[in-house]
Amino acid sequence: DVKVTQSSRYLVKRTGEKVFLECVQDMDHENMFWYRQDPGLGLRLIYFSYDVKMKEKGDIPEGYSVSREKKERFSLILESASTNQTSMYLCASSLRVSPLHFGNGTRLTVT
Amino acid sequence: AQSVTQPDIHITVSEGASLELRCNYSYGATPYLFWYVQSPGQGLQLLLKYFSGDTLVQGIKGFEAEFKRSQSSFNLRKPSVHWSDAAEYFCAVGPTGGGNKLTFGTGTQLKVEL
Numbered sequence: 130d131v132k133v134t135q136s137s138r139y140l141v142k143r144t145g146e147k148v149f150l151e152c153v154q155d156m157d158h159e160n161m162f163w164y165r166q167d168p169g170l171g172l173r174l175i176y177f178s179y180d181v182k183m184k185e186k187g188d189i190p191e192g193y194s195v196s197r198e199k200k201e202r203f204s205l206i207l208e209s210a211s212t213n214q215t216s217m218y219l220c221a222s223s224l225r226v227s228p229l230h231f232g233n234g235t236r237l238t239v240t
Numbered sequence: 241a242q243s244v245t246q247p248d249i250h251i252t253v254s255e256g257a258s259l260e261l262r263c264n265y266s267y268g269a270t271p272y273l274f275w276y277v278q279s280p281g282q283g284l285q286l287l288l289k290y291f292s293g294d295t296l297v298q299g300i301k302g303f304e305a306e307f308k309r310s311q312s313s314f315n316l317r318k319p320s321v322h323w324s325d326a327a328e329y330f331c332a333v334g335p336t337g338g339g340n341k342l343t344f345g346t347g348t349q350l351k352v353e354l
Contacts, residue, residue, distance in 0.1 A: 133283070160340050162340075162341075164344075169249075169346060170346060171246075171330060171344045171345055171346035171347050172284075172330065172332075172344040173344075174341065174342075174343075177341060187341070219283060219284070221284075223340045225340070226272075226340065227340070228274060228286045228289050229274075229284075229286075229340060229342060230286075231276075231283035231284040231285075232283050233281075233282055233283045234281075234282075234283050
C-alpha cells in the first residue's frame with residue numbers, strides 16, 4: 130500500500146512566521162502535489178512537482194513556495210504566514226498516469 | 241481550463257436507500273475522471289476512476305459511476321447506502337495527457353439517517 134506521510138496533523142503558528150509542511154511518500158512516485166482544502170471551495174492546487182528539483186505553480190501559489198530535493202520528499206513553505214492561510218493542507222503523490230494517493234492532512238492555524 | 245461542478249452541497253439519505261451524487265465537468269477532450277471519499281479528519285481515498293473503455297465503472301465499497309460524454313457527467317451511485325458511507329465525496333477531472341494535475345469539485349457532504 131502506498132503511504133503518504135505528512136509530518137504534523139495539527140500546527141499552530143503566529144502571523145509572520147516561516148512555516149514548513151513536510152510530506153514523504155514511500156512508493157517512488159514521480160509526481161507530488163500540495164493542495165489546500167477549505168469549506169465550500171473543495172481542494173485547490175498550490176504547487177506540484179514531476180521530478181526532483183522540478184516545481185510548477187498550481188492555481189493558488191501566492192504566498193507559498195516548495196522544495197523537492199529528494200524524490201520521496203516534498204515540502205511546502207509559507208514564507209510569512211498570514212491568517213488567510215489557515216486551512217487544511219493535503220499532500221498527494223502519484224505515478225505519471227495514475228490516481229493520486231493522499232496523506233491525512235495538516236490542519237494549520239495561523240493566529 | 242478544466243472545471244468540475246458538484247451541484248449538491250449536502251445530501252441526506254436513509255440507510256438502505258439508493259444514492260446518486262452528481263458531477264458535471266468541463267474539459268476539451270475525454271478526461272480522466274475520479275471519485276474520492278473523505279471521512280472526518282482523514283485524507284482522500286480513491287473510490288473509482290475512469291480512464292477509457294466501458295463507461296460504467298465499478299469501485300470499492302459497492303460504488304459505481306457512469307461516464308456520459310453527451311451530458312459531461314460522471315455521477316456516483318450506490319444501490320443501498322450504509323451508515324458508514326457518511327462522508328464527503330469529491331469528483332475530480334484530470335488531463336488525458338497524464339501529469340495528474342487534477343481539478344476537484346467543491347464536494348458533497350453525505351449524511352445517512354438510521
